[in-house]
Amino acid sequence: MDLNDTRFNPQNCGSCPIRHRAVCARCDGDELDLLETMKFYRSFEAGQTVIWSGDRMDFVASVVTGIATLTQTMEDGRRQMVGLLLPSDFVGRPGRDSAPYDVTATTDLVMCCFRRKPFEEMMVRTPHVGQRLLEMTLDELDAAREWMLLLGRKTAREKIASLMAIIGRRDAALRLKGGKAPLVFDLPLTREAMADYLGLTLETVSRQISALRRDGVIELEGKRHVLVPDLDRLLEEAGDDTDGGLVV
Amino acid sequence: MDLNDTRFNPQNCGSCPIRHRAVCARCDGDELDLLETMKFYRSFEAGQTVIWSGDRMDFVASVVTGIATLTQTMEDGRRQMVGLLLPSDFVGRPGRDSAPYDVTATTDLVMCCFRRKPFEEMMVRTPHVGQRLLEMTLDELDAAREWMLLLGRKTAREKIASLMAIIGRRDAALRLKGGKAPLVFDLPLTREAMADYLGLTLETVSRQISALRRDGVIELEGKRHVLVPDLDRLLEEAGDDTDGGLVV
DNA sequence: GATCCACTTTGATCTGCATCATAGCAGCCC
DNA sequence: GGGCTGCTATGATGCAGATCAAAGTGGATC
Numbered sequence: 001m002d003l004n005d006t007r008f009n010p011q012n013c014g015s016c017p018i019r020h021r022a023v024c025a026r027c028d029g030d031e032l033d034l035l036e037t038m039k040f041y042r043s044f045e046a047g048q049t050v051i052w053s054g055d056r057m058d059f060v061a062s063v064v065t066g067i068a069t070l071t072q073t074m075e076d077g078r079r080q081m082v083g084l085l086l087p088s089d090f091v092g093r094p095g096r097d098s099a100p101y102d103v104t105a106t107t108d109l110v111m112c113c114f115r116r117k118p119f120e121e122m123m124v125r126t127p128h129v130g131q132r133l134l135e136m137t138l139d140e141l142d143a144a145r146e147w148m149l150l151l152g153r154k155t156a157r158e159k160i161a162s163l164m165a166i167i168g169r170r171d172a173a174l175r176l177k178g179g180k181a182p183l184v185f186d187l188p189l190t191r192e193a194m195a196d197y198l199g200l201t202l203e204t205v206s207r208q209i210s211a212l213r214r215d216g217v218i219e220l221e222g223k224r225h226v227l228v229p230d231l232d233r234l235l236e237e238a239g240d241d242t243d244g245g246l247v248v
Numbered sequence: 249m250d251l252n253d254t255r256f257n258p259q260n261c262g263s264c265p266i267r268h269r270a271v272c273a274r275c276d277g278d279e280l281d282l283l284e285t286m287k288f289y290r291s292f293e294a295g296q297t298v299i300w301s302g303d304r305m306d307f308v309a310s311v312v313t314g315i316a317t318l319t320q321t322m323e324d325g326r327r328q329m330v331g332l333l334l335p336s337d338f339v340g341r342p343g344r345d346s347a348p349y350d351v352t353a354t355t356d357l358v359m360c361c362f363r364r365k366p367f368e369e370m371m372v373r374t375p376h377v378g379q380r381l382l383e384m385t386l387d388e389l390d391a392a393r394e395w396m397l398l399l400g401r402k403t404a405r406e407k408i409a410s411l412m413a414i415i416g417r418r419d420a421a422l423r424l425k426g427g428k429a430p431l432v433f434d435l436p437l438t439r440e441a442m443a444d445y446l447g448l449t450l451e452t453v454s455r456q457i458s459a460l461r462r463d464g465v466i467e468l469e470g471k472r473h474v475l476v477p478d479l480d481r482l483l484e485e486a487g488d489d490t491d492g493g494l495v496v
Numbered sequence: 497g498a499t500c501c502a503c504t505t506t507g508a509t510c511t512g513c514a515t516c517a518t519a520g521c522a523g524c525c526c
Numbered sequence: 527g528g529g530c531t532g533c534t535a536t537g538a539t540g541c542a543g544a545t546c547a548a549a550g551t552g553g554a555t556c
Contacts, residue, residue, distance in 0.1 A: 072397045074487055080400040082393035093386050095379070100390050130378055131343070137385045138341050142348050144392040145330035149320045151399035152328040152447025156513065191534065199400025201514055206535055223522095223534065239322055404543065439504065452543055454505055471504065471551085498556085505550065512544090520535070526528090 060092025066109030308340025
């Protein structure tokens, strides 16, 4: 795959630390040319595992198209999703040898990759990449801690409403539809994946989605297509005081 | 307070990004002298709030002595602790104006502080501080995600066992007692604070601690002093496959 | 020692979600 | 069409942990 591939949307690299020549406003020099020569693309089919927890991980990457999940698993099979990677999200740990959790493609997935060693060397020479990476990691940490509140203290209904709000708003942000129009989006996850994300069972997820639909908080077309007529109502159901943008 | 204060233990700054002259093996130059001139100490009494969520935060800091907690709160009062700061832990967000959660001293607390602006400038000039900060933030992110697994999928008993293991091992690491001796430590949290950390109620915490004591997994002297006769047994109760060091 | 207060323990009961079970539904292949 | 397969919905039941209530504990203060 290359930049001419129709699936590649340079917009998607806008918020990743690896800004592509086409979209980086901050730097115009040789460092970006260097980045361009370093990058390569990898594709995965829906359901494929990108990397297993504990495996050696010698690259860093950002999602170009598709959805990936980060999950942790206990010996007995209990699973908890700990992160959701949408287009433009970054994955990888400069300075770390092995992956801390499973990374799985839930849809067909294309990632823009860089080998870790040269990337790290480039970071040293190009301070703003490191700074951007710190910023993004702090954002992820905030999101993770927001999620801890959800997992520890929210009810099943609040969890579902929160998930809808986050996915819907992320989706709207990606399309640059910042307006007040009702959110319309497709759920990128199965009921089971949502359950793993929310610390619930798939049956409870299904029941609560039905309940929110019955109560008019969301509208459903098919299993995946969602319309939110009133975002404030949804946020109220989610128990969110912040109307700020939870970045996942 | 200054370096001569008996409460100050330079060892405690060993893992913080702000390495003090006394303990930093990596740099011997002027940059550390600069750090020394920038730092100042702040003390808080047990129960005092260091900073409220949303408040302007114009400093970064590391814990010298005592314990602080990071908590998030919903409008209706439900609380979730999202982090625990022990001596040597770092708090603050270079590049961020406001605090993302409440920081509270649960014991008497001394922090070693740096004003944010000069600290950020120093980071630019001194790359290894920024790198160290990225490393630490990635560690925190891993710990947060480990905690997500706990909050989402572990039983009350497993949660308590996990907490004991983490606090006990952190405590042992601080004292540099790396041996196989049984863990002995004091719980730095009330039952209620543990409940807020684990996403439980204080009654459940109390019951599960009693149950672990009855089953010989831990021994208690008073309410706070804990002895773990068999760490492997505790880890098994915690449902941990990793025997790696969960950093909180 | 007596009183107080914050914290903890334990018991009784309730409930939200898990678990178990079954059926509906859409896409796909033959 | 018919049958298969993966996903979803919904009903019946059970249980872990929440909630409500009361009593125990130990340190501080007078």
